[in-house]
Amino acid sequence: MKCRVCRGPAVIDIRRHNANFCQEHFLRLCRDQVTKTIAEFDMIKPDDRVLVAVSGGKDSLAVWDLLLDLGYHADGLYLGLGIGDYSDTSGDYARAYATDRGVRLIEVDLPTEHGFDIPTGARAVKRAPCSACGLSKRHLFDKAAHDGGYDVVVTGHNLDDEAAVLFGNTLRWQTDYLGRQLPVLPARHGFPKKVKPLVRLGEREMAAYCVLKGIDYIVEECPMAVGNKHIGYKEALNALEAESPGTKHTFYFGFLARAAERFHEEVEAERDALLSCQRCGAPTSNEVCQFCRLSERAAGAQPVKLGAKRSASPA
């Protein structure tokens, strides 16, 4: 197996590019793909203050590393979600990376600062854990970006994630979600700009990137992900990709080029109708935002035990 660029020994094959790469040229490929994505979608300006949502997993640590190597001013934000040992361990990886590179990691701990954890909150509002978690993360990212004066929030969603979400939204024709599923959401109505610079890179490439750069990350899946439909969508797409490399890329980038725009109107109308939450001031379509309603309901709820210790408070 030889590198497509230098003909030296390759360390990875990427079937959708029909090519192999050595370490140096694979890392360069990752940087080039991120640079191209940032330019193509006008994601980040050179002097922007960037906040990277860091979970301790491979994608978020890789995107932070790539942005730092490309010279961006990027701080990290870690949210402690109170998901037992998983939160403890993922926080350790995020902190270790920040210390190693000498960069700033902001921490927000949901149990300490808002009085509930995800398993308890989800049960209190009878939502799936990932749904309660997703709305909490969006709220806390927006707030941290607003409070810290950041220009843009970066998440580590990769091509596999975006294709799987698109697949799920399409299967159910969730047109409001389809209208929002873009690599860039501009800042407006109190929401910060949000970007996904890894949409040209796959899950396997991000794992390889971390291994080759010596970045330690949490490998275990979140225990709340069990039964999550997203995993099934990924498996279905992996089966299609194995038969026909490039399927995920064609599906996702074809959607962006030829279909996404058709769903914009619905999202615009929704955004224009936004109010300010009476409790916290966040933009919302109701008098009280979903996060404040979740916090209120979770406040009096019996804590859910995961059979593991709760996330520790941040230092």
Ligand code: SF4
């Ligand atoms: S798997 Fe679900 S509960 Fe776990 S971190 Fe992700 S969104 Fe949150």
Ligand SMILES: [Zn+2]
């Ligand atoms: Zn090479």
Ligand SMILES: [Zn+2]
């Ligand atoms: Zn609120």
